[in-house]
Amino acid sequence: MTFELGDNQYGKAETRLVRVDRGGERHRVTDLNVTTTLAGDLTATHLTGDNAGVLPTDTQKNTVYAFARDGVGEIEAFALRLAKHFVDRNAQIHRARVKVEQYGWEPIPATGHSFSRAAGTRTASVTYDGTTAWVVSGVQDLTVMNTTGSEFHGFPRDRYTTLQETSDRILATAVTAHWRHSGSGRVDWGPSFTGARDRLLTAFAATYSLSLQQTLYSMGQHVLSGDEGLAEVRLSLPNKHHFLVDLEPFGLDNPNEVYFAADRPYGLIEGTVKRSEAPDPGLAWW
Template identity: 55%
Template sequence: MAIELGSNRYGKAETRVVRVVRDSERHEIVDLNVSVALAGDLDDTHLTGANDKVLPTDTQKNTVFAFARDGIESAEEFGARLGEHFTGSQESIDRATVTLQEYTWTRHGDHTFSRGDGGEHKQATVVYENGRPDVTVGLRDLLVLNSTDSEFTGYIVDEYTTLAPATDRILATAVTADWHFSETDVDWNKAYTAARTALIEAFRDTYSLSLQQTLYAMGAKVIEVLPQVDRVTLTLPNKHHFLVDLEPFELDNPGLVFFAADRPYGLIEGTVERR
């Protein structure tokens, strides 16, 4: 029986770094959660325990902080700069994957901000290999809801089907989306804003016969507005809202009161590609 080492990588996960821009009295904040994963000539480390080709994960953390001192133009630029450093400075490392979650703070003055815990955030993944970055950008937990203009009818009915057709329903989801760039000469901050806006506008403007149809419309819209994007991958959980039966209380319910169920839920996933 032969046993061999397969693909592997190591790194420092979730280094929280907050960079304050103090170039004027009106401050800016960049809030990132940075994870680094390095791969390359590391077989000996696993097979013999030799660490001579290992850059400590603590050093990776320190590098994130040191690079933040020079400024963070965008999550994508920062990830590419880190990836270039790790692959260029370490002979044993030929691939660096930097994943960056970016949290948005709401401004309430020149130096006052607020942010709710959790919720929507940007995510960028930069894979640096062979002297160039490969960039995927996206977002997590973008909550959107249409209170009408959605239906679900004409589906398969078998002996286990109890779902009634809906000709006017609430459609809600928490969007996970990633869009991959075929080039890197991009205004990253502007592109992110454009993609997020496209997702929301497509969700708003699509009369939905299924969440699958809405998924396609959302991905297609991002590709239409960003010529540098070659594919968009979306994950859309169906946040079900069920009409509450108020007849026991001798009340009607003409589409006014709903129960928001958290589970189980439909999960729609798909990729839209440029051809």
């Protein structure tokens, strides 16, 4: 019986970084969670414990902090800097992936140094192999709700089906979306992200929904249609169910006003919308 080493990688997960830019009367806060992952010629450390090619994960963490000293900027650009550094400076590393979560802070107008946490988390993921870089932007935990304009009916029924059809329901979800840039031309990362997020919200609000799947596809179409530099978008939409409360035992009616917001279980709708001509990068980019 013989064995061989398969795909492998290693890195430093969830390096927390907060940078405060103090120039001017109003401070700016950049709050990040950075994960670095490296892959390459690492057979020796797995088979014999020879660590000559293993850049310590502690070094990866320190590199994140050191690079932040010069400024972070847009998280896609920051991730690109890190990924290229790890591959270009270490011959044994053939691929780096850097994932960044950015927690937004909005200024409180009373002072120049007070903030409140913003809704949703901006994300970026960069994969670099020494020649090509794939950049994915996104957002997660962006919670949205339509109080009407949603139906759900016409589904198959069997002996276990108890769900009633509805022509008017609350539709709520916490959006996680990742969109891949095509890689052609320079990107102004900030406006690109803001535009994609705004189109997500516009599509959610404007789509008269007969299913959350229909809403997902509409959101994906809107993200791509507004930016020719985007190749595809992957969405994950948990259905945050709101059920009408039966008030009849108390002698009361309930004209679609009082709901129970269920925590779990929940439906989970996922899908990818892509341009028909978009090339497949051949990697699990999300």
